[in-house]
Structure formats: structure tokens, C-alpha cells
Amino acid sequence: MTRNDSSRPARPKVESIRQLTRARWAILTVFLIFGMSNAAWLARIPSIRDALGMSPSQLGVALLAGAVGALVTVAAAGPFVNRFGGRAAFVTSALMFAVGFTFMGIGPAVGSVPMLAVGIFVMGSSFALGNVPLNVESAGVERRLGRTVLPQFHAAFSIGAVLGSLIGAACAWAGCPSRSSSP
Structure with missing residues (x-):
């Protein structure tokens, strides 16, 4: 007779492990991209403010x-x-x-604060909508793996933020314009 020990979780099948590994890497990649894109954008805010001739309060309203x-x-x-x-x-x-x-890219390029603000609004909406399934899937992968991996996902966001900051700083250092100089 075989013994059914329900107190121990069943080991995942080989294919399940491959699927979980792919899911884990996909989630890590998304967190990395979120971190990179957000930090690269943040690093460019001063040049965007200057390109659009915005005061600090106008910038604050746009970021709101x-x-x-x-x-x-x-x-x-x-x-x-x-x-x-x-x-x-x-x-x-x-x-x-x-x-x-x-x-958010076209707004400063064409000198449109409203277009920038719409882009920022849509980005905020996108981030809120995307975080729900991303975090649900992250928790699900962690549960199915049977070990803690959520800190790795947040570390990927932080690594992405460092890379994005470096990219934004490099663009600022190289003098990449936020606005087209043609009339």
C-alpha cells in the first residue's frame, strides 16, 4: 500500500519547475523594466521642466x-x-x-504641458492597474516554489532603478534635449 502523507506538499513536476522558473524570470524582468523606466524618467524631470519653462509649482501640478x-x-x-x-x-x-x-516624450518635444500631464496621468493609471496582477502572480510563484522570492522581485526593481538613473544621468550629461530645437 502506498502512504498518502498530506502533511507534506507534493514536489512539483519537472515541467512545473520549468514553468515556474520562466514565470519567475518574466516577473523579475517586468520589475527591472518598471524600475528602469521610472528612474530614467525621474532623472530627466529637471530638463523637462526647463524645456517647458515650468515653475516648480507648475511642475508639481503636472506630477500630481x-x-x-x-x-x-x-x-x-x-x-x-x-x-x-x-x-x-x-x-x-x-x-x-x-x-x-x-x-510624456512627445509633450516636452512639442512644448505641450497638457500632453505631458496626460502622459503622466496615464502612467499613474498604468502603474496602478499593472501592480495588482503583477503582485498576485509574484505571490503565487512564491507560494508554488515553496520558498521566499518576493525580495528578489523588489531587488530587480531597485537594480532597474539604478540602471535607469544611470541612463537618465548619461542623457543629461550628454546634453540630450528634452525638446526639439527646431522651430
């Missing part, structure tokens, strides 16, 4: 758009994930992320 976007979206993120699933929420977030960053 991101917090408002996140606040508006965070309340809807859970129900969105429940209704459409984590994959749909994450894909939607990634598309919003691309649109937000595009507007």
Missing part, C-alpha cells in the same frame, strides 16, 4: 496627475482583474504604459 491617475485606477484594478483576469489587466497596463510614456 500621476498620483490622481493611480488613485482613480487603484480602486478599479481589483474588480478589473476579477472580471477580465490578470493577463488582460497586465496587457492593458502594458499598452497604457506605452501610451503614457509616448505622451
Whole structure:
């Protein structure tokens, strides 16, 4: 007779381990990209402010758009994930992320503070929507692996932030314009 010891978790199958490893690396990559993109953007804020001729208070109002976007979206993120699933929420977030960053780049290039603010708003919304399925999946991978890996995901964000800061600083040092110099 075989003994069924339900007190010990079953070992994952070989294929499951491969799938978990791929999921873990995918999540690490997303955290790294989030850290890089956010830090690279933050490093460029002074040149964006200067390119648009914004006062510190005007810059503060434009940056507030991101917090408002996140606040508006965070309340809807859970129900969105429940209704459409984590994959749909994450894909939607990634598309919003691309649109937000595009507007944040075009705004200063064409001298439009409203376009910059819309981009910042969409980025805040994207971040709030994407964090729900990302953190749910992170916790699920950790649970299925049976060991603590969440700190690795947050470390990937921090590594990305360092890399993004270096990229932003290098762009500033090289004099990369935030606004087109053509009339």
C-alpha cells in the first residue's frame, strides 16, 4: 500500500519547475523594466521642466496627475482583474504604459504641458492597474516554489532603478534635449 502523507506538499513536476522558473524570470524582468523606466524618467524631470519653462509649482501640478491617475485606477484594478483576469489587466497596463510614456516624450518635444500631464496621468493609471496582477502572480510563484522570492522581485526593481538613473544621468550629461530645437 502506498502512504498518502498530506502533511507534506507534493514536489512539483519537472515541467512545473520549468514553468515556474520562466514565470519567475518574466516577473523579475517586468520589475527591472518598471524600475528602469521610472528612474530614467525621474532623472530627466529637471530638463523637462526647463524645456517647458515650468515653475516648480507648475511642475508639481503636472506630477500630481500621476498620483490622481493611480488613485482613480487603484480602486478599479481589483474588480478589473476579477472580471477580465490578470493577463488582460497586465496587457492593458502594458499598452497604457506605452501610451503614457509616448505622451510624456512627445509633450516636452512639442512644448505641450497638457500632453505631458496626460502622459503622466496615464502612467499613474498604468502603474496602478499593472501592480495588482503583477503582485498576485509574484505571490503565487512564491507560494508554488515553496520558498521566499518576493525580495528578489523588489531587488530587480531597485537594480532597474539604478540602471535607469544611470541612463537618465548619461542623457543629461550628454546634453540630450528634452525638446526639439527646431522651430
